[in-house]
Amino acid sequence: MRTCTVFTHLFNTNNDPKKVGEFSVDHLAFIDGPTGTSLTRGQVKKLALAFGYGITHHPLFRAKRGETVLIYSQNSLVWPIVLFGSVAAGLQCTLANNAYTPPELAHQYADSGARIIMTSEDGVANVREMLKTLGLGADEADKRIIIMAKGLDWAGGPIVKVKPEAASLIKVSDLLKLGVLSVEERFDEQTANETVYLCYSSGTTGKPKGVESMHRNITAVVDAVKASLSEMNENDNMLGILPFYHIYGAIKLLHFPFATGTPVYIMPRFDPVDFCAYIEKYKITAALVVPPVLVVLARHPIVDKYDLSTLNLLFSGAAPLGATLAKQVASRLLENRKGKGYLNILQGYGLTETSPTSHLVPVPDGTRKIGSAGLLLPNLEARLVVDGEGDGLIDAKEGEPGELWMRGPTIMKGYLNRPDATKDSITPDKWFKTGDIAIRDKDGFYWIVDRRKELIKYKGFQVPPAELESVLLTHPDVADAAVIGVESAQEATELPRAYIVPAKPDAVKTEIEKAKLAASVQRWIQSKVAKHKYLRGGVVVIDVVPKSAAGKILRRELRERAKQELGNRDPAEKAKAKL
Numbered sequence: 001m002r003t004c005t006v007f008t009h010l011f012n013t014n015n016d017p018k019k020v021g022e023f024s025v026d027h028l029a030f031i032d033g034p035t036g037t038s039l040t041r042g043q044v045k046k047l048a049l050a051f052g053y054g055i056t057h058h059p060l061f062r063a064k065r066g067e068t069v070l071i072y073s074q075n076s077l078v079w080p081i082v083l084f085g086s087v088a089a090g091l092q093c094t095l096a097n098n099a100y101t102p103p104e105l106a107h108q109y110a111d112s113g114a115r116i117i118m119t120s121e122d123g124v125a126n127v128r129e130m131l132k133t134l135g136l137g138a139d140e141a142d143k144r145i146i147i148m149a150k151g152l153d154w155a156g157g158p159i160v161k162v163k164p165e166a167a168s169l170i171k172v173s174d175l176l177k178l179g180v181l182s183v184e185e186r187f188d189e190q191t192a193n194e195t196v197y198l199c200y201s202s203g204t205t206g207k208p209k210g211v212e213s214m215h216r217n218i219t220a221v222v223d224a225v226k227a228s229l230s231e232m233n234e235n236d237n238m239l240g241i242l243p244f245y246h247i248y249g250a251i252k253l254l255h256f257p258f259a260t261g262t263p264v265y266i267m268p269r270f271d272p273v274d275f276c277a278y279i280e281k282y283k284i285t286a287a288l289v290v291p292p293v294l295v296v297l298a299r300h301p302i303v304d305k306y307d308l309s310t311l312n313l314l315f316s317g318a319a320p321l322g323a324t325l326a327k328q329v330a331s332r333l334l335e336n337r338k339g340k341g342y343l344n345i346l347q348g349y350g351l352t353e354t355s356p357t358s359h360l361v362p363v364p365d366g367t368r369k370i371g372s373a374g375l376l377l378p379n380l381e382a383r384l385v386v387d388g389e390g391d392g393l394i395d396a397k398e399g400e401p402g403e404l405w406m407r408g409p410t411i412m413k414g415y416l417n418r419p420d421a422t423k424d425s426i427t428p429d430k431w432f433k434t435g436d437i438a439i440r441d442k443d444g445f446y447w448i449v450d451r452r453k454e455l456i457k458y459k460g461f462q463v464p465p466a467e468l469e470s471v472l473l474t475h476p477d478v479a480d481a482a483v484i485g486v487e488s489a490q491e492a493t494e495l496p497r498a499y500i501v502p503a504k505p506d507a508v509k510t511e512i513e514k515a516k517l518a519a520s521v522q523r524w525i526q527s528k529v530a531k532h533k534y535l536r537g538g539v540v541v542i543d544v545v546p547k548s549a550a551g552k553i554l555r556r557e558l559r560e561r562a563k564q565e566l567g568n569r570d571p572a573e574k575a576k577a578k579l
Contacts (some may be wrong), residue, residue, distance in 0.1 A: 006196055007088045007184045009219040010258050011045045020045050021259065023234055028263040032077040033239075033278050037157030041258075044080055047154075047176060049184065051085025054175025060143050061116055061170075065090030065185055068113050068198065071148075071245065072096040072105065072127060073120035074268050077155060078148045078172050079244045080254050082118050087196060090185030094198035094210065095245040097461075098123060099530040102130040107207055110134065111417065112198050118146045118172070121163045147171045187215060198416060199247040201352040207467060210416030211352045213247070220409035221251060221355040222259050224377040231313070231363050232286065234261030239278055239287040241270045247356045248318050248460070252288050262286070272296050276306040286313040290460035291321050291492035294345075298328040309337040317348045317357070318460030320448055323371035325492055349373035349448060353425070353432060355410040358382075359446055372445040373438070380408035382446075383431065384438060396440075401449055404438040405431040454555060456485035459493045461532040465555070468535075471528050472498060475521060479503040482545045482553045486537040486562050488572040495571050497537030498522075499558055501545060514541040537562075537571045 004012075013019050025042030032038070039047070055063045063069065069091050071082060086093050094112040096105055098120065105126060109117070119127050124145070131141035147169045151160035154173040162171070187194065196215045200208035226232075238257050242249030257264045265282050267274060270293060278284060294316060297303055311333070316326075326345045333343055344366040350356035359374035376382050384402030387394040396402030411432045414422035426432050437450035456463040465483035472481035480501040485494035500521060502508040508517050518539040526534055546554040 003188065003216060004219065005087065005184065005187045005215045006218045006255070007048070007084060008186070009215075009222070010084070010255065011048075011184070021261070023261040027234060027261060029258060030077060030080055031263060031265045031282070032152060032155075032157065033265045033267045033274065033282070035152060035157050037077060037152045037155050039077065039080075039155055043155070044084065044258075046180065047081045048084040048088050049181040050176045050179070051081050051172065052089035052184070053179040053181045054177075055086065055091070055116070055146070056089050056181075057178055058170065058175055061146070063089060063091055063116060066092065066194070067115060068092040068094055069116045069118065070094045070096055070109055070112065070114040071118045072098055072100070072123050073118065073148045073245075074098045074122070075240065075244050075249075075266050076120070076148060076150075076268060077152060077157075077266055079266075080258075081176075082148060082172060083244075083250070083254060088181060088184040092195050092198060094200070095247075095250060096200070097245055097530055097532075098243070099532065100126070101528065101530060102126050102133060103528075104530060105130045106133055108200055108210075111207075112210055116144055116146060118148055120148050121150060121166045124163075124166045124169070142169055145169050146175070149173065193413070195413060195416075197247070197250070199245075199250070199352050201462065208462075208464070209418050209421055211247075212413040212416050213352075213355050214413050217355040217410050217412060218251065218255065220379065221357055221377075222255050224379060224410065225252070225256055225357050225360070226259055228360055228362065228375070228377055229315075232257070232260045232262055236260075236262045236285045236313075237282055237310075238262050238264045239275070239282070239284045240264045240266045241275060241293070242288055242290070242318075242460075243269075246318070246460070247352045248288070248350075251356060252315075252317075272300050272302050276302055276308060279308050279311055280306045283310040285310055286315070287311065288315045288317065290318045291316060291325060292459045294321065294325055294329050295490075295492045298325060298332060303332065304336060307337075308333055309340045312342055312344060313363070314343070314345045315348060315360075316345065317350065319457045319493060320373075321345075321347045321371070322492070326370050345370075347371070347373060349446065351434060353412045354406060354434075355412065358406055358410065361445070365445075369443075369445050371447070372441075373448050374446065375444055376406075376446070377410075380406055380410065382406050382440075384440060385433075398442060399439060401437050401439050403452060404434045404436050404446070404448075406434065407431045456483070456494045456496050458485075458496065458532045458536070459491075463494075463496050463533050465496075465553075468496060468498065468525070468529070468533060469553075471525060472500060472521070474528075475524060477503050477517060478521065480545045482555065482558055483535075484537075484555050484558045484562060486559075486566065486571045488537075488570055490570045490572040495537030496533060496535050497562060497571070498525075498535050498539045499542050499545060499561075500539060501542060505543075508541060517541055540565070 020041035195212040197213040198210045240253040348360035361374040383405040384396035386402040468483045546557045
């Protein structure tokens with residue numbers, strides 16, 4: 001097992017100045033899709049070490065080893081420099097959804113213990129508002145912000161004038177001019193257990209929790225995926241559309257491809273036209289996606305206008321992929337290319353707590369095991385536990401469902417500041433309880449069939465019902481609330497759906513009055529939460545939220561009610577307030 005840091009693991013030259021990792025310093029590493037501005041492996045290493053020097057030596061920041069920094073930005077070419085540079089300086093990085101509102105960002109900032117924030121120009125207003133709510137004055141707040149500016153002149157790309165509201169702030173490019181670390185911070189066998197990344201996972205209740213991923217977790221998962229997906233190499237070109245703030249994107253687009261020598265073409269965000277155009281322009285061979293992207297490939301007319309024949313691997317994760325959808329995509333793309341080339345659509349499984357990937361379908365089994373979550377990765381152990389209390393006393397028989405428990409080097413250290421949640425999730429003998437129900441077939445392939453957790457998965461994003469419920473209860477016209485997920489086959493995802501009890505029932509008696517309240521609440525919450533948490537599955541006004549004697553919301557009853565209300569109609573067809 002490797003006991004070095006993430007940076008050393010990826011960038012070690014083995015005393016060969018002509019190499020970074022296993023590949024030449026001149027080999028392409030990351031390319032900005034919109035402009036074509038590129039960075040070689042050697043440039044990424046030098047710039048990362050320069051950023052590490054700048055953030056630890058600039059008089060405004062002087063970051064110390066072990067401190068936490070927060071990154072709040074959409075994808076960009078500067079992301080790998082900021083992330084790897086922070087790691088080289090011995091810092092912990094917490095990655096925040098760039099769609100977060102100030103209150104959501106404030107929770108992660110305060111809970112993680114971060115001080116310095118790296119943000120895009122678009123995020124400056126939210127960051128300033130967030131720091132203001134935490135009691136910081138304007139001058140003090142600005143001393144904590146580093147701008148990940150749009151200009152790429154530092155990489156030999158186009159110059160873009162910084163927005164006026166961000167002009168007075170320190171930019172990443174300013175820090176790159178101060179010097180270069182002669183060597184990254186070193187870790188020994190013990191300090192390889194130090195936390196390097198803090199991605200936030202919602203768990204099953206309450207606000208998101210910080211998942212402490214150690215250096216050895218990340219190096220282990222990179223090596224395991226590399227061994228299991230050996231077809232990926234330096235001759236491939238990968239399209240990077242997954243958000244880097246999500247552990248799926250961070251590990252599988254910034255770390256894994258760097259280890260395999262695969263150049264990554266970065267998209268700021270997913271756009272169907274750009275997605276197809278970049279595949280044709282850059283001769284993309286592989287892309288990591290989520291099921292809603294495959295919906296686009298199956299149905300969007302733009303797909304027929306571009307040559308996607310170089311694409312031979314689509315790897316789906318973050319949410320379950322149905323076999324029907326995978327077959328539709330394969331059929332359409334192969335028909336368009338008139339027999340030219342081949343296409344593998346694979347699925348994997350994992351959680352933030354498992355760093356993330358724990359299972360994947362090997363390329364040779366892509367068709368035979370379509371719909372499966374895959375085989376367990378090397379160096380991991382798994383159990384399927386069937387006892388309802390979760391004590392781990394009974395294991396499922398072959399072909400029978402059980403809760404998936406895992407143990408191994410990719411399992412998180414625990415939840416930051418939450419020993420209670422850690423204890424509930426990790427047993428004394430180190431088994432992590434995923435909350436997902438799986439079946440293992442005779443060939444060792446796993447199939448996720450259900451989950452004990454109540455999380456809603458919207459296009460790969462975690463939406464905790466309890467968090468939305470707590471927001472809804474702040475509405476003056478809502479006395480009680482419950483949130484569930486409703487399945488949309490059209491969008492290949494779940495949609496959050498709320499059931500609310502009016503605070504003034506006498507004022508909400510007619511169907512028209514109920515419809516008005518539901519619609520207003522659905523609009524209102526859009527100003528309170530990130531876009532992926534919008535109540536796209538609708539809002540329903542009810543008399544009482546069904547609960548157990550202990551006060552627990554009976555979500556199963558609400559799911560059954562939703563099925564009856566929706567009938568054969570897909571909630572995505574009319575995702576608006578319902579009577």
